[in-house]
Amino acid sequence: xxxxxxxxxxxxxxxxxxxxxxxxxxxxxxxxxxxxxxxxxxxxxxxxxxxxxxxxxxxxxxxxxxxxxxxxxxxxxxxxxxxxxxxxxxxxxxxxxxxxxxxxxxxxxxxxxxxxxxxxxxxxxxxxxxxxxxxxxxxxxxxxxxxxxxxxxxxxxxxxxxxxxxxxxxxxxxxxxxxxxxxxxxxxxxxxxxxxxxxxxxxxxxxxxxxxxxxxxxxxxxxxxxxxxxxxxxxxxxxxxxxxxxxxxxxxxxxxxxxxxxxxxxxxxxxxxxxxxxxxxxxxxxxxxxxxxxxxxxxxxxxxxxxxxxxxxxxxxxxxxxxxxxxxxxxxxxxxxxxxxxxxxxxxxxxxxxxxxxxxxxxxxxxxxxxxxxxxxxxxxxxxxxxxxxxxxxxxxxxxxxxxxxxxxxxxxxxxxxxxxxxxxxxxxxxxxxxxxxxxxxxxxxxxxxxxxx
Ligand SMILES: [Zn+2]
Numbered sequence: 001x002x003x004x005x006x007x008x009x010x011x012x013x014x015x016x017x018x019x020x021x022x023x024x025x026x027x028x029x030x031x032x033x034x035x036x037x038x039x040x041x042x043x044x045x046x047x048x049x050x051x052x053x054x055x056x057x058x059x060x061x062x063x064x065x066x067x068x069x070x071x072x073x074x075x076x077x078x079x080x081x082x083x084x085x086x087x088x089x090x091x092x093x094x095x096x097x098x099x100x101x102x103x104x105x106x107x108x109x110x111x112x113x114x115x116x117x118x119x120x121x122x123x124x125x126x127x128x129x130x131x132x133x134x135x136x137x138x139x140x141x142x143x144x145x146x147x148x149x150x151x152x153x154x155x156x157x158x159x160x161x162x163x164x165x166x167x168x169x170x171x172x173x174x175x176x177x178x179x180x181x182x183x184x185x186x187x188x189x190x191x192x193x194x195x196x197x198x199x200x201x202x203x204x205x206x207x208x209x210x211x212x213x214x215x216x217x218x219x220x221x222x223x224x225x226x227x228x229x230x231x232x233x234x235x236x237x238x239x240x241x242x243x244x245x246x247x248x249x250x251x252x253x254x255x256x257x258x259x260x261x262x263x264x265x266x267x268x269x270x271x272x273x274x275x276x277x278x279x280x281x282x283x284x285x286x287x288x289x290x291x292x293x294x295x296x297x298x299x300x301x302x303x304x305x306x307x308x309x310x311x312x313x314x315x316x317x318x319x320x321x322x323x324x325x326x327x328x329x330x331x332x333x334x335x336x337x338x339x340x341x342x343x344x345x346x347x348x349x350x351x352x353x354x355x356x357x358x359x360x361x362x363x364x365x366x367x368x369x370x371x372x373x374x375x376x377x378x379x380x381x382x383x384x385x386x387x388x389x390x391x392x393x394x395x396x397x398x399x400x401x402x403x404x405x406x407x408x409x410x411x412x413x414x415x416x417x418x419x420x421x422x423x424x425x426x427x428x429x430x431x432x433x434x435x436x437x438x439x440x441x442x443x444x445x446x447x448x449x450x451x452x453x454x
Contacts, residue, residue: 016450021374023303024442028378030299031438037295038430040068041350044290045281045425052112052278053318054086054250061274062253065290065315069257072298074313076260079253082328084318086250087113089278090243095187095216097125099229099236106222108187109199110244111171111215112277112321113206121146121214121240123184127230131169131177143182146238149174150189150227152220153415160193160411161348164418167191168202175215176207185240186215189223192415197221200420201277203321214242254325255315259297261307261448268448269312269329269343270296270440273319273391280423284414287425288350288433290315292407296440307448309341316391319347323390330394342403342447345389346440349417350433351409355382356443359396359404360452367452368403374446380439382408401454403447407440 031037048064051057062079069077095108126145128134134142149170153163168191175186190200197219204215218226229236255274272289276282293313300307316325333340344356355375358365365385372383388404395402409432417423 016371016374016446020446020449023445024374024378026303027299027441027445028438030302031295031434031441035295035434035437036298037291037433037437040291040294041283041287041428041433042425044287045283050276050278050280050282051274052087053084053252053275053321054247055278058252058275058317062255062317065255065274068294069255069313072294073301074257074259074297077255077257080256080328080332081251081253082317082324083249084252084324085113085322086247087321088245088247090116090245092241092243093216094241095218096239097226097236099234106226107197107199107219108216109201109279110242111188111204111217112201113246114204114215114242114244115212116244117185117214117240117242121185123238125187125226125230125236125238127227134177134181139181142178144184146185146187146240147174147178147183148187148226148230150223152189153191153193155193160415163193164191164415171202171217172205173207175204175213176210179210179213183213185213187218188215190217190220192220192418192420194416195220195224198420198422200418201279202419214240216240216242252317254317254329257294257297257313259301259307259311261310263309266309266339266341267312268309268341268444269314269392270346270444271314271316271391272346273317273325274315275318275320277320277419279419280417280421281425283423283425283428284349284417285419285423286319286347288428288436289346291433292346292437292440295437296444299437299441300445305445308451309448311444311448319390326391326394329391330397333395334398340395340399340402341451342405343388343392343395344405344407344440344443345392346407346436347389348407348409348411349414350428350436351411351414352432353380353436353439354408354410355380357384357386357388357406357408359388360385361454363454364403364452371446371450375442378435378439378442403452405443407436409436
C-alpha cells in the first residue's frame, strides 16, 4: 500500500549527503552567531517571571509568546483556548517540629494542588521509606499521623530521570496512599540529588476514593535531619500549616506558531510548556524548552528552508498541574482532521544536548538511525527508544504511526533546579541553551526532508 508520506520522495534527493551536512552546519552557525534563544529566555524569566496555570503570570506569558512568535517571522500565530485548574499557594507554608525538647522550623513548600491544613495540623510524624513499608506498618501506626516519605533519589542511575521516576510516586500518590490508612498529612523528601535548603514542589494527584490530606515537600537537608531523629526513635511532633486553595477553573491558552509547508494538513510539531511552578522563574522547566522550540523554526525560516510538512511551534499551557494544553491540542487536531507525522518535545532543561528519546516502532527506528550520523559532529549521540513527552503524548491517540520524540539533554544537574526557587535565568548557560535550539532545528530539518515511514 502506498502511504501518504511517499508523496514527498520527489522533493528529496535520495540518500542524505554533503548538502545536508552543509545545511546543518548553517543551522548551527545561525544559532551560535545570531541566536536569539538566550535573550528570549531572559525576557520570559525576568519580564514575565513564573507562570502557574491560571495566574497573572500565565496570562503575561501567553501575551509574550504570541507577540514573540509574530515578531519572529512565523507565517501565522494564534491562541488556542483551554480551561485550566487554578491553584494558589497562599502565604503560609510552615512545618515546625518538636523533638527532644527542641523546636525548629523545617523548610517546606506545599505540593501543587494540595488541600490546606485549615489551621495548624498537629500530629506525630512517622517515617516511611516506601509504599511496601507503609502497608507493612498498618493503619494503627499511620492513623492520625503525618507520614514522612523519605526515600532518596537513587544516585546509581546515570540518567537522573530514572531516579526521578523511581521516587516521583511518593510525591504524586503518597498522600492518597497514606490517607487510605488514616494519615492526617504527608511530607515528602524533595526530588533532587542535591543536599540543600530548597524545597522542590510538584503536583500531588489525589485519589477521590480517599480523604484529601495536606501534602508538602521538605528540603533534602531538613529531610535528613528529620530522618535522623526518627531513626533514633526520638518522638517528633509536627505542626503543619498550609493555606493554599483551589479556585474556579480559568480560561487560558496554548500559543501556536506555524510555518507553511507544501503539505498543509500534515504536521511536525515541536514544543515545550509555557506554564511553570510558582517557584523561581521556570527557566530550565520549561522556559528552555519554550525558547528552544521558538528558535528552532526561526532558524529554519531565516535560512530560507522550504518545508515539506507544515511546521508548528506549540507553547503548551498547564503541563505541570493538569496537562490540559496537551489534551486540547490533540483534540483540536481531531476536530480539524489534521494529521501528525512527527512531534518533538523539549522539557529536560537548557543543558548540553545529547540526542532524542523516541517513541517509534523498530522500522522507524532503523530509518532514523540512518540519518543520525549527520548529527554526530554536534555531539548528538543518544538516539534510543523511550518516552517522548507529556504534552505531545496525547497525539498518539489519533496518530498511531507518528514519530514522537523527547529532546534529551545532559541530565546531571537538572534536578538541582527542578520546581525550586533555584530555577532562574542565571542557572541556564547561554551556549548549552543555544546548542539545544540548533539540535531541535537539525532534527526537524532531517525528518522533514527524509520522511520516515512506518
Ligand atoms: Zn517541565
